[in-house]
Amino acid sequence: MTISLVPFVASGVLVAAGVTLLLERSLVRLLVGVILLGNGVNLLIVMAGGPAGEPPILGVSARDRMADPLPQAMVLTSLVITLGVTAFLLAVVHRSWQLTGGDEVQDDTEDRRVRLRATRGELAGSVLARREVYRRLVREQRAELARLEEARRERERRDAEEASKESRRESAGRMRAEFARREREQAAREREIRRRLRERRRQARAEMRAAIREDRERQARAQNPELEGDD
Amino acid sequence: MTVQALISIPVTLPLLAAGLKLAIGGRQRRLQALISVVTLTTVLAVSLVLLVAADTGGPLVANAGGWAAPVGITLVADRLSSLMLVVSSAVTLCVMVYSLAQAYADQEYIAPLAIFHPAYLVTVAGVSDAFLSGDLFNLFVAFEMLLSGSYVLLTFGGTESRIRAGATYVVIGLASSLLFLVGIAVSYGATGTVSMAQLAERFQVLPGYLKLLVELTLLLVFVVKAAIFPMSAWLPDSYPTAPAPATALFAGLLTKVGIYSIIRLEALLFPGGPVSVLLMWAALLTMLVGVFGAVAQTDIKRMLSFTLVSHIGYMVFGVGLSTAAGMAGAVFYVVHHITVQTGLFLVTGLIERRTGTTSLDRLGGLMRVAPVIAVLFFVPAMNLAGIPPMSGFLGKLTLVQAGVAVGGPLPLTLVAGGLVTSLLTLYAVATTWSKAFWRAPPPELAAPAGTVLESEESPVTRVRREEPSVTRAHGTEGITGREIVTSVTMPLPMLGSATALVALGLSYTVLAGPLSALTRRTADELLAREPYISAVLGSPR
Numbered sequence: 001m002t003i004s005l006v007p008f009v010a011s012g013v014l015v016a017a018g019v020t021l022l023l024e025r026s027l028v029r030l031l032v033g034v035i036l037l038g039n040g041v042n043l044l045i046v047m048a049g050g051p052a053g054e055p056p057i058l059g060v061s062a063r064d065r066m067a068d069p070l071p072q073a074m075v076l077t078s079l080v081i082t083l084g085v086t087a088f089l090l091a092v093v094h095r096s097w098q099l100t101g102g103d104e105v106q107d108d109t110e111d112r113r114v115r116l117r118a119t120r121g122e123l124a125g126s127v128l129a130r131r132e133v134y135r136r137l138v139r140e141q142r143a144e145l146a147r148l149e150e151a152r153r154e155r156e157r158r159d160a161e162e163a164s165k166e167s168r169r170e171s172a173g174r175m176r177a178e179f180a181r182r183e184r185e186q187a188a189r190e191r192e193i194r195r196r197l198r199e200r201r202r203q204a205r206a207e208m209r210a211a212i213r214e215d216r217e218r219q220a221r222a223q224n225p226e227l228e229g230d231d
Numbered sequence: 232m233t234v235q236a237l238i239s240i241p242v243t244l245p246l247l248a249a250g251l252k253l254a255i256g257g258r259q260r261r262l263q264a265l266i267s268v269v270t271l272t273t274v275l276a277v278s279l280v281l282l283v284a285a286d287t288g289g290p291l292v293a294n295a296g297g298w299a300a301p302v303g304i305t306l307v308a309d310r311l312s313s314l315m316l317v318v319s320s321a322v323t324l325c326v327m328v329y330s331l332a333q334a335y336a337d338q339e340y341i342a343p344l345a346i347f348h349p350a351y352l353v354t355v356a357g358v359s360d361a362f363l364s365g366d367l368f369n370l371f372v373a374f375e376m377l378l379s380g381s382y383v384l385l386t387f388g389g390t391e392s393r394i395r396a397g398a399t400y401v402v403i404g405l406a407s408s409l410l411f412l413v414g415i416a417v418s419y420g421a422t423g424t425v426s427m428a429q430l431a432e433r434f435q436v437l438p439g440y441l442k443l444l445v446e447l448t449l450l451l452v453f454v455v456k457a458a459i460f461p462m463s464a465w466l467p468d469s470y471p472t473a474p475a476p477a478t479a480l481f482a483g484l485l486t487k488v489g490i491y492s493i494i495r496l497e498a499l500l501f502p503g504g505p506v507s508v509l510l511m512w513a514a515l516l517t518m519l520v521g522v523f524g525a526v527a528q529t530d531i532k533r534m535l536s537f538t539l540v541s542h543i544g545y546m547v548f549g550v551g552l553s554t555a556a557g558m559a560g561a562v563f564y565v566v567h568h569i570t571v572q573t574g575l576f577l578v579t580g581l582i583e584r585r586t587g588t589t590s591l592d593r594l595g596g597l598m599r600v601a602p603v604i605a606v607l608f609f610v611p612a613m614n615l616a617g618i619p620p621m622s623g624f625l626g627k628l629t630l631v632q633a634g635v636a637v638g639g640p641l642p643l644t645l646v647a648g649g650l651v652t653s654l655l656t657l658y659a660v661a662t663t664w665s666k667a668f669w670r671a672p673p674p675e676l677a678a679p680a681g682t683v684l685e686s687e688e689s690p691v692t693r694v695r696r697e698e699p700s701v702t703r704a705h706g707t708e709g710i711t712g713r714e715i716v717t718s719v720t721m722p723l724p725m726l727g728s729a730t731a732l733v734a735l736g737l738s739y740t741v742l743a744g745p746l747s748a749l750t751r752r753t754a755d756e757l758l759a760r761e762p763y764i765s766a767v768l769g770s771p772r
Binding site: 022027030034037038041042044045047048049070071074077078081082084085086088089092093095096099100105106 | 302368371372378379383401405406415416417
């Protein structure tokens, strides 16, 4: 059986365009895709009946030149069916537009639930990571403080040794004054460090609390049983 | 001759009744109900007669309009067709009685009688036509009939969630129908006929690649309709949103029409071939993926939809084995599954009616609150899971025996997969049972009878309600977000039809001997192919 190329290519183009539109998310495009696809397929059925011929009526045309009437009967049926179902789909699209104001295909509830669960997991992960960062910061600052304390004690010990070695009386007063001044400076520095550290810790705690609160709110929204909320 | 005149009745009578009901409209409630019940009872009686006649005297053939077989539209009732017809009409009758009783109890007449019932009857006619049709194009028309009826049933009421699910469902139905047309066009171009009997002969002489192409195209269509694994995602999304009787009808029949078509395709048109291996893989994945989905659900309707997908795998398993024992097991399982799954969905409708929800997070203590519903749920649930001696066990046993008899790595893997699926199904229904029926009942269950609970009421969707005493309250919702009527007392016909289905499921155990003998004869007839072909073409050769 040979078929003419033009309807074959036309059918192929219609089907390709239809499938492309069928993959869209907009319901109207989808509808147009269905119409194109239906026409392409119906053209294919007509072609399945073989080459064109004369009307299949006995006594009017010769037997070997008649067209095959069966595919034409089938294509009529399928045209009517496609038309009816397309009309129904159009009604559904219109109703969907009435209800939602858009014509996008909406996600199914299971998809939404899975996605919410995933974002919830991500949020919990990010909170944990941030908490870990703050903990490390606090640990590092504590270690720094301990190191400074150690250094100060060491210096005091060395100073005391030096002072005992150098037993000169005239220098003793000067030394003592110098020592007291140094000690005061040291204490002031230390206080400053402690204050800054406290402030940083307080700030970190506040930040963490805010993050946790924000995350709880999002979780509460995510757990909304209606699943209607557009997050 | 007289019996052959009956063949067209399961198709034409529901169609006529649907037209009549559309013409009558919303008035004449008693007449409307009478038409529905009488129609479906007649169809059931006719199907029984056809089954007996086809079982004793071989396939029956009717040619529409007097056109002879290869040209005209042929209706064929062999053992498989008439057995399917009997089960489907019994189930549709029960579901119809249930929905009538529900409409009466809720004082809702206009919409159900004027829209729901005609759509329902068209779907029933489509299902019957699909079982009876003897040519491929008529099968397409039957699919369109049952699909267009189901589109209306699924989007019934036009609430947001139903429209959302309906849009996807309609597009999937349309796409698979167009693919079906492609398959018909290719097979007509290759063989010059659409009569199945003639196709069965002519496909044998086609070159291998062309045969495989046609087979895969048609198989893909039926795989979508039957919701077999790679193509099953649409089902659990769309089915639970429909009204309870519609979901029961869909769950029982629509996917089984796909299974029926696959059986015809594999047994009659393309016997033996590389595709059976593909089918067995699909069966394994369908069983496992479906049941894993079921285990994860927290809503009874969604859970049941996933078990529906999962148990379709058993039937495909039987078909994929392509032995007489496997085929017989598949047919037995189809009969069992139609009844049990429909019964479960109806009982879920009762639960929803009693409590206003099917979410397991809100249910509890139903055992004490509604013991009748508890028993009605427990029996088919255990039947589904395959507890001996119920028919679910017998069906699975037949399939396992058939799989072991074939042997080889893939069938044995499937046997193992089937057992795991059975166990996980038991787990899923047992979880549902303990959450919904045990535990302490939540306070909502003490709500007064007749309360209308709803979660979504936009100004456009207002269901007309004539009963002024019914009060409205917000607060409880199903997954569908629609109006749900709850009441403590169940109308007797609703309980009765659900009980009838549960009892029908149990009766397969009592009738297991004759039934499995019948399915065995059906499988033999299917695999022999000769009776069907010679009955249709009229020339024994």
